[in-house]
Amino acid sequence: MELPSKEPEIGDAFGQILAQCWAAGAAPWSAVEIIERDDGRIDAHDASTYFSEPERWAVLERWAWERAGGRILDVGCGGGRHTVPWAARGLDVMGLDASPGAVNVVRGRGVECVVGSVPDLLPGLGKFDTVTLFGNNIGLLGGPQTAHQVLDALATVTRPGGRPIGTGTDPGGDDSIHAAYHAWNVERGRSRGQARIRVRAAGIATTWFDYWFPTSEEITEVVAESACWALEELQRSPDGPGYAVILLRR
Amino acid sequence: MELPSKEPEIGDAFGQILAQCWAAGAAPWSAVEIIERDDGRIDAHDASTYFSEPERWAVLERWAWERAGGRILDVGCGGGRHTVPWAARGLDVMGLDASPGAVNVVRGRGVECVVGSVPDLLPGLGKFDTVTLFGNNIGLLGGPQTAHQVLDALATVTRPGGRPIGTGTDPGGDDSIHAAYHAWNVERGRSRGQARIRVRAAGIATTWFDYWFPTSEEITEVVAESACWALEELQRSPDGPGYAVILLRR
Numbered sequence: 001m002e003l004p005s006k007e008p009e010i011g012d013a014f015g016q017i018l019a020q021c022w023a024a025g026a027a028p029w030s031a032v033e034i035i036e037r038d039d040g041r042i043d044a045h046d047a048s049t050y051f052s053e054p055e056r057w058a059v060l061e062r063w064a065w066e067r068a069g070g071r072i073l074d075v076g077c078g079g080g081r082h083t084v085p086w087a088a089r090g091l092d093v094m095g096l097d098a099s100p101g102a103v104n105v106v107r108g109r110g111v112e113c114v115v116g117s118v119p120d121l122l123p124g125l126g127k128f129d130t131v132t133l134f135g136n137n138i139g140l141l142g143g144p145q146t147a148h149q150v151l152d153a154l155a156t157v158t159r160p161g162g163r164p165i166g167t168g169t170d171p172g173g174d175d176s177i178h179a180a181y182h183a184w185n186v187e188r189g190r191s192r193g194q195a196r197i198r199v200r201a202a203g204i205a206t207t208w209f210d211y212w213f214p215t216s217e218e219i220t221e222v223v224a225e226s227a228c229w230a231l232e233e234l235q236r237s238p239d240g241p242g243y244a245v246i247l248l249r250r
Numbered sequence: 251m252e253l254p255s256k257e258p259e260i261g262d263a264f265g266q267i268l269a270q271c272w273a274a275g276a277a278p279w280s281a282v283e284i285i286e287r288d289d290g291r292i293d294a295h296d297a298s299t300y301f302s303e304p305e306r307w308a309v310l311e312r313w314a315w316e317r318a319g320g321r322i323l324d325v326g327c328g329g330g331r332h333t334v335p336w337a338a339r340g341l342d343v344m345g346l347d348a349s350p351g352a353v354n355v356v357r358g359r360g361v362e363c364v365v366g367s368v369p370d371l372l373p374g375l376g377k378f379d380t381v382t383l384f385g386n387n388i389g390l391l392g393g394p395q396t397a398h399q400v401l402d403a404l405a406t407v408t409r410p411g412g413r414p415i416g417t418g419t420d421p422g423g424d425d426s427i428h429a430a431y432h433a434w435n436v437e438r439g440r441s442r443g444q445a446r447i448r449v450r451a452a453g454i455a456t457t458w459f460d461y462w463f464p465t466s467e468e469i470t471e472v473v474a475e476s477a478c479w480a481l482e483e484l485q486r487s488p489d490g491p492g493y494a495v496i497l498l499r500r
Contacts, residue, residue: 003288005458007290029278034284034292038255038256039256039453040255041452042451043452188253201292
């Protein structure tokens with residue numbers, strides 16, 4: 001018998017997952033982040049990685065984290081993996097996340113945090129010396145079309161001489177398990193490494209959003225076209241497709 | 251920008267999950283079983299539970315498992331959680347699962363196993379002394395409409411004097427987190443405890459199928475209406491909504 005099925009309700013699925021995980025002491029697999037992609041792919045991740053300690057990070061993540069200084073804005077801060085240890089080091093840090101649940105968790109961990117997202121940053125955040133897009137959050141550039149708006153928005157919250165630092169992952173070539181998705185992206189006029197995804201948890205899901213895995217060449221090109229930013233440094237992961245970029249105001 | 255999204259491809263998602271988990275030594279969370287329900291709910295489970303050892307089972311599961319004897323057919327045998335230890339005890343057991351991947355795993359563990367499902371059992375399986383529907387597989391009755399066909403099919407493979415043994419879970423009342431789903435079921439003419447679900451793994455999904463969580467009263471009624479079976483015993487879990495039933499040919 002054919003029965004029509006329902007779509008999940010729109011809600012703060014990411015925040016619900018983080019809250020559940022944090023309430024369980026961030027124990028491994030105490031909460032599962034389910035990410036659905038618009039080609040029907042689904043993946044499950046251990047949400048406790050959003051709380052992992054610096055000694056468990058990849059070399060590149062640690063390298064990028066050490067580069068931050070002064071007043072820091074962490075864009076897409078998740079559970080506070082980066083902000084909490086910065087604060088513990090005495091740095092002045094503010095988290096920003098689109099998920100109210102994530103913001104609650106980070107505040108509960110004692111770090112200033114506000115609800116918000118790029119490119120539509122709320123006014124009044126002030127200026128920062130370092131603006132971070134960690135944990136692959138170069139993805140928040142969304143794609144080549146929206147990247148400029150995001151970069152412009154970051155410029156409004158960066159002090160002269162300040163730096164955005166981001167980490168990303170090269171989408172890989174034709175041998176990638178995502179090659180068919182990349183081809184579908186190109187076919188419909190999108191950038192190969194874009195991913196339209198949503199987070200699902202129990203009965204709710206976030207809205208679909210674009211997350212971008214640009215090649216290091218693509219991110220270099222987007223920055224070069226930007227009126228505000230120059231690429232100061234591009235650092236590749238010693239052991240994978242990840243990279244970090246440090247931008248400098250032109 | 252609105253973009254049409256795709257449905258996952260139909261495939262043996264359950265088998266893929268079990269194979270991945272077994273290849274990883276059935277380590278906890280080495281594979282995640284993602285179950286989607288037709289109201290948009292999604293849940294993630296540790297697939298290693300499909301391989302858990304008898305000493306880790308719930309009291310009721312162990313009780314039901316001890317009741318099996320003679321030649322055993324395990325319907326919906328999954329990764330062989332029940333069949334492998336029966337075989338280790340020297341019992342004559344055959345597994346049956348709709349998932350070719352699950353069947354491969356069980357065969358790899360040294361137990362006879364065939365692809366198949368209820369009610370459409372392949373001919374030639376022979377007759378069994380015990381037919382088990384374990385791990386909540388009373389759910390495979392599907393619902394009150396299909397339960398009779400399934401019970402009739404089980405009769406064709408059960409020897410005179412033989413017994414089907416099944417375990418199920420009471421769906422719970424209005425305080426259940428599934429109460430809204432139960433109400434939706436009633437609204438569309440289904441039994442409260444029916445669940446239309448599919449298993450998803452990466453880019454593939456099983457077809458949607460009905461799994462039934464009848465109350466113990468409902469299962470008692472369905473069996474009473476059956477021409478083939480009488481309810482010999484109904485055993486409730488000492489610590490939860492689970493129950494086991496043992497049937498006897500009328």
